[in-house]
Amino acid sequence: MEYFLIIISAVFVNNILLAQFLGICPFLGVSNRLSTATGMSGAVCFVITLATVVTYLVNRYLLVPFGLEFLQTIAFILVIASLVQIVEIVLKKISPSLYQALGIFLPLITTNCAVLGVAITVVSKEFTFGGAAHLMNLGEATVYAFATSLGYGLAMVLFAGLREHLASNDVPKMFRGLPIALITVSMMAMAFLGFSGMV
């Protein structure tokens, strides 16, 4: 039940793109076509989940015991940057087909603030799923990270679908490109507001 609440909350109610504004740059950048949007979502999903688990452990067993929490930002970004590199190398060796699909998006992910944002959120913000307010444990953090990235994928794919239709429409010149895209996202965010208060 508790995990179910986390998933609903992360995917719909507090959608990372439409309610928390994390990872907007790649969202606007690669959502022109459905196929690239799907690829990017897959890569983000993979990296967010992995990075959150690793940074959670780094924070818990390295930074906190030695009183080095002030190095959190720098440690997390280094972990994420190296992780992305490792994933790229491993993927190339093990599954060339998956690398073909996700590879080109991986370098972009280091500077996707959704990854660092989720990593920092799970170690610093108290949650009230299942009664008392508490910091997340590893299981909850993993589920939260995975669900958040699912929410990212959902918003991304939905938006890419809309945007493919937009491309064939006659939009006033000053609105062409990003302005009309942003206004479309605004409508989506409004629709997602309907989920608030559910959890």
Next chain:
Amino acid sequence: MGKKISLILDGFVKNNPTFVLVLGMCPTLATTTSAMNGLSMGLATLFVLVLSNIAISAIAPMVPDKVHIPVYIVVIATFVTVLQLLMQAFVPSVYATLGLFIPLIVVNCIVLGRAEAFAGKNSVGASALDGIGVGLGFTASLVVIGLVREILGSGSAFGWKLFPGDGVLAFVMAPGAFLVLGYLMALFNKYLKK
């Protein structure tokens, strides 16, 4: 002298990070619920941008090409942490309001973008001016967006009540952020972009 001024002015219109380069969208959308919040976020980014531009332009000649990105990231992350500590110590309420988006300056594409495109190739002085210009341009955009959202959403400007009542709440919430940015970008395209 004219060149120095143009370096700064470029950040406002020609290289405006928000409306032209479309960088750093996350803090732009998330922290502009009021003009004051936009201003604080802009100044925080300006701080990191100027210092990291100076440090990176100073060390760039000594950094081997292969590791320049990791080195830049470490330098930027250092200044962000310095900013975090200073804000916690001296303006804790502002730090609490901006929250997550202060550490996230590390992954703000503006900062790494300027390091890569400008500071790595130019002198310390020019890089400092470039940082000031782009930082002020970013700040100005955030204040404008924040001001529009605050006036429409809360009926006030910089905390001063302009008209009674609440305004249209949607502008303070998430959809308003995208909507205001979209319309402002369209206006920018029409009147300022050449």
Next chain:
Amino acid sequence: MVLCLTAVCLLCGAVLGLVYAATYDAIEAASLKALQASIGQVLPEGGALSEANHVEVGGQDYEYYLSTGDGKTLAYAVKSTVSGFGGPLTLMVGVLPDGTVYNTSVLSHTETPGLGAKCTTDAAFVGQWKNFPATKSLKLKKDGGDVDAITASTITSRAYTLAVANAVAVVKNLEGESVAVDAASGASAY
């Protein structure tokens, strides 16, 4: 190449260590000041404030502070967190030993700006907590109690009320009465 990266990391680490050491006292002082301000706001004046104490009630840990004078407990300040509309809602609640709510203040919240966030500013809502008598029921009027809700923000108001009720229950437990605490959120309680 490796040397350069190591040197930069070491240098940055050293810089951060220095800044951390230099700002440590100021950060501690700032957070202490914020805490004391919130406690001072919810407790009657006079009386010596204790260090942070902890008590477990209903399986949840509560942090509380005692204000004492003339060898008697004058009031309690209890930190109480519940699930609000947008996420955790944390209050500092001042409670007299007889169960009267002296005053409340919001420590942190993630409620909707312009709606639930009014729980920090709405004069009628905030004002009613000043000397809220122990005899009144800590439930919203629409739930059969005596608390006025914020217009259009029932869930936030309900969560806020629950946080206060929990704090009062904690104080009653500390005073020797055994009262159950309901840790459920404002959204799922009904």
